[in-house]
Amino acid sequence: MTPAAEVPVVTIDGPSGSGKGTIARRVAASLGWHLLDSGALYRLVALAAEHRGVALGDAEALAGIAAGLDVRFDSDAAGGERIWLDGEQVTAEIRAEETGKGASAVAVFAPVRAALLDLQRGFRRPPGLVADGRDMGTQVFRDASLKVFLTASAEERARRRHKQLKDKGIDVSLAALSRDIEDRDRRDSERPVAPLCPAEDARMLDSSGRSIEAVTQTVLGWIGEVLDVGREVGRADRT
Ligand code: C5P
Numbered sequence: 050m051t052p053a054a055e056v057p058v059v060t061i062d063g064p065s066g067s068g069k070g071t072i073a074r075r076v077a078a079s080l081g082w083h084l085l086d087s088g089a090l091y092r093l094v095a096l097a098a099e100h101r102g103v104a105l106g107d108a109e110a111l112a113g114i115a116a117g118l119d120v121r122f123d124s125d126a127a128g129g130e131r132i133w134l135d136g137e138q139v140t141a142e143i144r145a146e147e148t149g150k151g152a153s154a155v156a157v158f159a160p161v162r163a164a165l166l167d168l169q170r171g172f173r174r175p176p177g178l179v180a181d182g183r184d185m186g187t188q189v190f191r192d193a194s195l196k197v198f199l200t201a202s203a204e205e206r207a208r209r210r211h212k213q214l215k216d217k218g219i220d221v222s223l224a225a226l227s228r229d230i231e232d233r234d235r236r237d238s239e240r241p242v243a244p245l246c247p248a249e250d251a252r253m254l255d256s257s258g259r260s261i262e263a264v265t266q267t268v269l270g271w272i273g274e275v276l277d278v279g280r281e282v283g284r285a286d287r288t
Contacts, residue, residue, distance in 0.1 A: 051175045053170065053173045053174075054192065056173050056174060056175050056176070056177060056178065057176075057177040057178075057194045057276055057278070058173060058177065058178045058179075058180060058190045058192075058193040058194060059076065059082075059177070059178070059179045059180070059193060059194060059195045059196075059197070059268070059272060060179075060180050060181075060182075060185035060186040060189075060190050060193045060195070060196045060197065060248075060251075061073045061076075061179065061180070061181040061185070061197045061199055061268070062181070062182055062183055062184065062185050062186050062187070062196070062197070062198050062199070062245070062247070062248075062251070063183075063197075063198055063199035063200055063245075064200065064206065064230075064233075064234050064237065064238075064245060065149070065206065065210070065230055065233050065234065065237075066201065066205075066206030066207065066209050066210045066230055067199045067200050067201045067206060067256060068199060068201060068209065068256045068261065068264065069181045069182075069199045070086060070088070070181055071261055072181075072199060072256075072261065072264050072265055072268060073086070073179045073180070073181035075261065075265040076179050076265060076268050076269060076272070077178075077179040079265070079269060080176075080177060080179070080269075080272070080278060081176065082176060082177035082178055082179050083172055083173075083174055083177070083178045083179070084172075084178070084179050084180075084181075085169060085172040085178060085179070085180040085181070085182075085185075086122075086181060086182075087165075087169055087180060087181065087182030087183075087184075087185060087189070088152065088181070088182055088183075089122075089132060089143060090115075090118065090120070090165050090168065090169065091152035091153075091155060091156045091161075091165070092143040092144075092148045092149065092151070092152040093118060093120055093132070093134050093139070093143060094111060094114055094115045094118065094152070094155050094161060094165075095148055095151030095152045095154065095155050096134060096139060096142060096143055096148055096151070097114045097118065097134060097135070098110075098111055098114055098151070098155065099151065100134075100135075101114070105151055105154045105155055106154075108158040108160055108161065109160065111155050111158060111160075111161050112158065112160035112161050112163070112164045113164075115155075115160075115161045115164035115165050115168075116164040118134075118165075118168065119134065119135050119136070120132070120133065120134055120168075121133040141217075144217075146214075146221065146226075146229060149229075149233065150229070150233070153233050153236050153237060154236075156183075156237070156240070157236070157240045157242065158242070159242045162184075162188075162242060162243055166189065169189050170189065170190075173190070176278070177278070178190075180193075183237055183243070183245045184243040184245070186198070186247070186248035186250075186251050187243065187246065187247075187248045188243050191248075194272075194275050194276055195252070195268075195271055195272055195275050195276075196247075196248045196250055196251040196252065197251060197252055197254055197268055197271070198247035198248070198251040198252070198253050198254065199254050199256055199264070200253065200254070200255050200256070200257075201255065201256045201257045202257045203227065203230060203231060203234070204227070205256075205257050205258070206230055207223060207226045207227040207230050208223070210226055210230065211223050211226050214226075252271060254267060254268070
C-alpha cells in the first residue's frame, strides 16, 4: 500500500463563495483523484449538534460529536453528490445558510478542529487528493504538492451565492447574503485557531470575472508544473 505521505495532495483554500468547491470538484474529476470538501465536515458537526440539542458554544460536547462523526459521502445514479449523517441523508440540509453559519461557529473551537484532523487526513488515498477549505494548506496538508488560495471580490461572491440559492428555489435578499458573507469572512479570518489565510507557499488566484473553466485550467496547468500527472491531464483537457 502507498504510504499516505507519498500520495499527492492539492489544496484549494479561500473564503465563502470564491468558487473553491466547484473548482476542486472539477480538478479532482479531471485527474481522477479523491475529493475532500472539508467545509462539509464542519457543517455536519453543526447539524449533528442541532439534531442532538447541543449548544453551538459547548466546545467539549461539539468536539465529542466531531470525534465520532458517522458520515458517508457517495453519489446517486446520476452522479449527484449525496451526504449521509448517522445513516440519514442530509445532502440538502447541510447546504442551508443556517448550517453554514453554524459551521463557522463550531469551527472556532480548537478541540473541534483537532477532532476532525484524522478524519480529513484519511481522505488522502491513491492516486491523489484535492482538498478544499480554509486551512487545508496551512494546517491539514502542509506538505501538499500545490497550494492554491482562491479569492473573488465580495460582491461577486454574494452574487454567485444568490444565484446558487435561487437555482435551488431558495429566495434570500442579496443584501442579507452580502452581510452574512462579510460576517463569516470576518469570523473565519479573525479567529485565533487556524484563521483563514493563504499558506506562505500558496499561489494566489483571483476568480473574479473568470469562468469556471478558465480557473480550472489555470489550476490544472499549475499541477502540470509540479506533478507529471497534472501536465498530462491539463493538456488532454485543453485539446
Ligand atoms: O466551505 P463551507 O462554506 O462549506 O464552510 C463552512 C464553514 O466551515 C466556514 O465558514 C468555516 O468557518 C468552516 N471551515 C473551516 N475550515 C475548513 C473548512 C470550513 O473552519 N477547512
